[in-house]
Amino acid sequence: MPGVLTACMTEPAATPPALKKTPVVRLPGDDQAGEVIAVPGEPGFYVLGHRTGKVFYVVNNKLDPTPMATVAIKSNPGQDEQGLLGMAFHPNFAQNHLFYLLYTAPNANIHIEELERTSVTSSKPTGKDIWDKPRSQGGEWHNGGQIAFNPKDGGKPLLYHSVGNTQTVAESGKPEGNVGRVLIHDLAGTPGNGTTLGYGLRNPYRMHIDRGTGDMYIGETDDPAGGAVYYSPFTKPTKDYGYRGNNIMNGVTGKEGDKAMIGGIVYRGNKIPGLCGRYFFSTWPGGAVRSLVMKDGKLSGNAMTHNGLGIGGLDSFGEDGEGEMYISTQGGEVYRIEAQ
Numbered sequence: 001m002p003g004v005l006t007a008c009m010t011e012p013a014a015t016p017p018a019l020k021k022t023p024v025v026r027l028p029g030d031d032q033a034g035e036v037i038a039v040p041g042e043p044g045f046y047v048l049g050h051r052t053g054k055v056f057y058v059v060n061n062k063l064d065p066t067p068m069a070t071v072a073i074k075s076n077p078g079q080d081e082q083g084l085l086g087m088a089f090h091p092n093f094a095q096n097h098l099f100y101l102l103y104t105a106p107n108a109n110i111h112i113e114e115l116e117r118t119s120v121t122s123s124k125p126t127g128k129d130i131w132d133k134p135r136s137q138g139g140e141w142h143n144g145g146q147i148a149f150n151p152k153d154g155g156k157p158l159l160y161h162s163v164g165n166t167q168t169v170a171e172s173g174k175p176e177g178n179v180g181r182v183l184i185h186d187l188a189g190t191p192g193n194g195t196t197l198g199y200g201l202r203n204p205y206r207m208h209i210d211r212g213t214g215d216m217y218i219g220e221t222d223d224p225a226g227g228a229v230y231y232s233p234f235t236k237p238t239k240d241y242g243y244r245g246n247n248i249m250n251g252v253t254g255k256e257g258d259k260a261m262i263g264g265i266v267y268r269g270n271k272i273p274g275l276c277g278r279y280f281f282s283t284w285p286g287g288a289v290r291s292l293v294m295k296d297g298k299l300s301g302n303a304m305t306h307n308g309l310g311i312g313g314l315d316s317f318g319e320d321g322e323g324e325m326y327i328s329t330q331g332g333e334v335y336r337i338e339a340q
Contacts, residue, residue: 005040005323006270007212012293013274014301020308021327021335025063027056032080033328036318037087044120045320047334050083051075053103057121058334069115069123074104076140080315080330085145090187091155099123100130100159102147109134110143112161112185130159130191133178137167146207146263152214152234157187161194162207162218169245172200180243182207182218198232200241202248206263206316210279215294217279219263222248227261229253229281231294253292253303258283262314269323272339280306280317280325287314289327309337 027033027049034048044059046068053075054067075083086102093099097117105111112131117123142164149159165172165180172180180201183194206219214234220241221227228251232238242249262282267275280291289309293300313330320326325337 005211005321007268007323008270008273008276009212010273010276012277016278016291016304016306017272017274018308018340019272019306020338020340021311022338024061024326024334024336025058026334027063027332028065029332030077031332032077032083032315032330033332033334034084035086035316036320036326036328036334037089038319038321039089039093040321042120042321045318045326046087047328048084048087048316050080050085050315051077053084055084055087055101055123059120064121066121068117068121069101071101071103071113072106074106074108074140079140081143082140085143086147088147088149088159091149091151091153091157093117098126100147102131102145102161104140104143105132107134108140110163110166112147112159114187128191130185130187131161131194135166136171136179142166142203143205144203144207145205148207148209150209150214150234151211159185159187160197160207160209160216161185162201162204164203164205165201165243172202173244175199175240182216198238198241200243200249202243204263205260208263208265208279208317210266210268212266212268212277217263217266217281219261219281220248220251221260222255225259226255226257227251227283228255229261229263229279229292231297233297252294252299256283256290258286258288260284262316264317265319265325267323267325269319269325271322271324272337275325282310282314282317282327284315285313287311287329289314308340311335
């Protein structure tokens with residue numbers, strides 16, 4: 001049954017334990033495995049089919065072939081910036097069974113839809129659209145891609161949404177707008193444009209809210225190639241991330257190499273205590289997995305590379321109903337992260 005997932009809050013080990021990735025499932029066909037997400041307390045988890053618009057249920061290391069939800073999407077395999085991007089469960093999911101999907105719609109609009117889960121492998125649309133905006137520049141790039149609720153909001157249905165600038169550079173630097181920022185949609189009200197939490201972003205593909213502290217981490221992608229990790233504390237959120245065209249600003253570790261940044265998650269599970277509070281992230285397409293620790297608003301020590309976890313084409317991080325960590329790839333594979 002749905003429940004409350006307790007977050008470990010101990011200090012992370014200065015030297016984390018050695019880690020390994022254990023294969024769990026592979027999505028059917030040539031689908032790309034996107035975000036991994038679960039209802040707290042439930043034994044299984046969901047994997048987004050990025051190229052098909054399907055939400056698959058996995059339990060006991062087996063994938064149920066019947067999608068829990070399917071939405072019509074616009075995709076561009078090979079580049080994979082379009083597709084089924086993100087999923088979030090309502091803070092009151094145990095009672096109302098509502099969840100949300102973020103995707104690029106067939107008309108190329110970026111869309112957030114509300115659905116109701118009717119069983120672990122079935123759902124139905126409620127008819128409520130939270131967000132439906134055309135791309136101001138057309139094309140297929142810079143969609144952003146994350147939606148999430150913050151446990152520190154006290155149960156309020158405030159949906160956080162990382163929005164790319166859809167290649168509309170000038171809009172990123174505006175304090176108010178619809179692109180190049182993190183928006184908050186108050187689901188208790190009437191859907192509209194959302195409220196800007198922070199702006200000055202280029203393409204925040206993966207944004208994560210630490211369920212232990214409420215702090216936000218954003219994986220931002222640069223031009224030229226590379227990216228940065230931005231940290232935004234819950235008590236004093238960042239207002240302007242500084243992008244005005246050309247290069248993005250440095251993040252907490254400066255800038256990372258490779259072609260794009262894949263923002264990850266803060267580990268708050270209980271099976272690997274030494275990882276508690278450590279933020280994991282990666283870069284694409286090389287897939288080197290790195291982690292860092294933030295303390296008192298600053299980077300504590302240096303970011304480190306986890307040699308046993310890297311994999312080419314890493315697409316997303318996520319967690320199951322117990323808070324254990326997973327990674328997924330463009331090749332359709334899903335791996336669980338475990339101590340060696």
